[in-house]
Amino acid sequence: MPKRLTIEAHLSLKDLETRYRKAKDPVARSHWQIVWLLAQGKPTHAVVEATGYSATWVRKIAGRYNQCGAEGLGDRRHENPGGEPLLSEQQQQELWEALQGPAPDGGPWNSRKVAEWMATQIGRQVSDQRGWDYLQRLDISGQRPSRRETVDK
Numbered sequence: 001m002p003k004r005l006t007i008e009a010h011l012s013l014k015d016l017e018t019r020y021r022k023a024k025d026p027v028a029r030s031h032w033q034i035v036w037l038l039a040q041g042k043p044t045h046a047v048v049e050a051t052g053y054s055a056t057w058v059r060k061i062a063g064r065y066n067q068c069g070a071e072g073l074g075d076r077r078h079e080n081p082g083g084e085p086l087l088s089e090q091q092q093q094e095l096w097e098a099l100q101g102p103a104p105d106g107g108p109w110n111s112r113k114v115a116e117w118m119a120t121q122i123g124r125q126v127s128d129q130r131g132w133d134y135l136q137r138l139d140i141s142g143q144r145p146s147r148r149e150t151v152d153k
Contacts, residue, residue: 005062010069019070027075034061037071086130091121096138111135116119 011019018034030051033044037047038058047058053140087095095117103113115131 004041005038005059006066007035008066008069010065015072025075028073029105031061031065031073034058035065038062050133084128086118086122087134091118092134092138094121095134099135099138109135 006100013036014038015141016032020036023029023032030053034047034051035072042050044055044058047053048055051058053061053084055144061073066072085092095114098117099109099114102110104117105113107113111132113131114135115126115128118126118131118134
């Protein structure tokens with residue numbers, strides 16, 4: 001029979017329940033529910049069924065709470081600044097300037113051509129999707145005639 005997870009007594013059962021019931025953030029609410037249920041002595045599989053979290057995440061949440069108390073719970077994605085952009089501000093400015101004219105082959109810019117331009121700047125392969133992302137980010141759509149305008153001519 002698997003060992004039950006134990007919860008450190010950072011807070012009383014009543015305090016855990018109160019925090020669970022009053023939590024506004026849905027992730028924090030689920031974390032409080034997990035800790036509250038485990039503190040009641042519920043087995044991990046019952047907590048998994050009640051919350052929809054995997055057993056691995058239930059153990060991870062319990063570990064965070066045991067180690068850090070209330071500060072260990074909640075959605076930590078809000079604190080993650082994300083990765084660095086592929087292009088620096090300077091390179092983005094250069095791309096924007098390049099997009100004001102024709103692509104290197106003389107035709108219109110598209111995601112593949114932007115990705116190729118970016119690859120030459122940063123010295124590594126860039127997916128067409130990233131080219132599309134930068135086309136959207138730099139919003140040059142207002143600079144070109146719409147498809148309808150070119151068809152009408």
